[in-house]
Amino acid sequence: MIYFLVQLFLLFGSINCMKQGPSIPFLNLNDGNKLPTMAFGTYLLKGEVARQSIVRAVEAGLRLIDTAAYYENEVDVGAAVAEVIDRKIVTREEIFISTKLWNKYHDREQVVPQLKKSLERLGLDYVDMFLIHTPMAESENGTFLCTDYLETWRGMEDAKKLGLTKSIGVSNFNSRQINRILVYGSIVPAVNQIEGNPTFPNIPLVAYCQQRGIVVMTYSPLGFLVPRGRGRDEQIGPTINNPVLVEIAQKYGKTVIQVVLRYEIDRWTIPISNTRNPKHLEENVNIFDFNLTDTDIERINEFDRKAKVYTLANYRTHLYYGIYTP
Numbered sequence: 001m002i003y004f005l006v007q008l009f010l011l012f013g014s015i016n017c018m019k020q021g022p023s024i025p026f027l028n029l030n031d032g033n034k035l036p037t038m039a040f041g042t043y044l045l046k047g048e049v050a051r052q053s054i055v056r057a058v059e060a061g062l063r064l065i066d067t068a069a070y071y072e073n074e075v076d077v078g079a080a081v082a083e084v085i086d087r088k089i090v091t092r093e094e095i096f097i098s099t100k101l102w103n104k105y106h107d108r109e110q111v112v113p114q115l116k117k118s119l120e121r122l123g124l125d126y127v128d129m130f131l132i133h134t135p136m137a138e139s140e141n142g143t144f145l146c147t148d149y150l151e152t153w154r155g156m157e158d159a160k161k162l163g164l165t166k167s168i169g170v171s172n173f174n175s176r177q178i179n180r181i182l183v184y185g186s187i188v189p190a191v192n193q194i195e196g197n198p199t200f201p202n203i204p205l206v207a208y209c210q211q212r213g214i215v216v217m218t219y220s221p222l223g224f225l226v227p228r229g230r231g232r233d234e235q236i237g238p239t240i241n242n243p244v245l246v247e248i249a250q251k252y253g254k255t256v257i258q259v260v261l262r263y264e265i266d267r268w269t270i271p272i273s274n275t276r277n278p279k280h281l282e283e284n285v286n287i288f289d290f291n292l293t294d295t296d297i298e299r300i301n302e303f304d305r306k307a308k309v310y311t312l313a314n315y316r317t318h319l320y321y322g323i324y325t326p
């Protein structure tokens with residue numbers, strides 16, 4: 001009888017484990033908090049598709065959901081988060097939400113009210129991470145403003161002190177811009193969220209951040225391995241059939257996509273991937289049972305073409321445009 005009960009317990013445990021996906025490790029932040037080492041991105045996900053995709057991602061084991069006021073989907077993200085908590089898949093403490101302050105609200109006194117609006121849309125009392133989306137301020141009608149992002153950073157510090165966010169950070173900042181925050185700010189950013197993939201690994205900026213204890217979250221980790229619909233993908237490469245990537249993937253019995261996502265984790269960044277497709281999701285999260293070697297990472301670094309998926313081209317003439325400068 002006891003043997004039977006033990007078997008039942010073990011079986012239940014393994015079914016539960018399969019349902020919940022892999023257990024994803026954490027990275028410690030410089031402010032005492034932590035973040036899971038892989039995130040689910042929500043840009044362009046809206047309504048029912050957003051809800052379904054996010055719930056599926058949490059069921060598959062992902063615990064960090066990345067949104068932004070700019071994505072206009074915080075209500076949908078909030079609904080999905082409420083659902084996974086109601087269904088007891090996770091508690092609030094087990095799920096991590098990052099959102100971002102948009103460029104139109106860079107005055108110090110706008111920051112806290114904007115975060116409160118995000119919280120209202122999300123239906124939450126706090127977020128885990130609040131980021132300045134870009135260093136480039138603009139007016140309501142889109143004309144560029146020269147508001148110093150140091151002023152914005154002071155508003156972010158206010159938000160953290162009020163407990164509206166556990167951690168604060170930046171996105172699309174280069175090392176010179178972060179350095180000004182380190183010199184003149186009173187809180188060190190916990191995160192810099194930037195693009196990171198084989199054609200834009202941004203090695204110097206990743207090193208700069210990591211040497212200062214700033215965790216890097218990498219968006220668009222699949223780079224040009226997936227179609228970006230701009231007709232320039234083929235010239236940039238590498239493709240999914242690239243012999244170097246295929247060779248590395250075969251060595252571990254993995255796919256090229258899995259190797260490229262693992263590349264970000266093994267260089268200690270947090271990839272933010274995004275999929276609406278359940279098969280792709282399963283592929284993307286199944287990367288926590290192998291490690292790339294330093295040699296594999298160096299070989300993938302060789303694909304650096306300084307070619308970004310997101311060029312933020314509309315902002316090229318902005319005083320603080322600096323995403324190609326490490």
Ligand SMILES: NC(=O)c1ccc[n+]([C@@H]2O[C@H](COP(=O)([O-])OP(=O)(O)OC[C@H]3O[C@@H](n4cnc5c(N)ncnc54)[C@H](OP(=O)(O)O)[C@@H]3O)[C@@H](O)[C@H]2O)c1
Binds near residue numbers: 067172219272
């Ligand atoms: N801070 C910023 O300025 C900034 C800028 C851009 C993005 N982000 C964040 O980063 C997130 C991710 O960016 P991203 O969408 O460029 O990430 P990504 O994961 O590199 O690319 C997503 C694309 O890859 C496809 N894909 C995903 N898994 C796949 C697989 N296993 N096989 C084949 N195709 C696959 C998806 O299509 P399917 O749906 O068909 O799978 C989708 O078209 C965004 O959602 C957002 O949260 C932040």
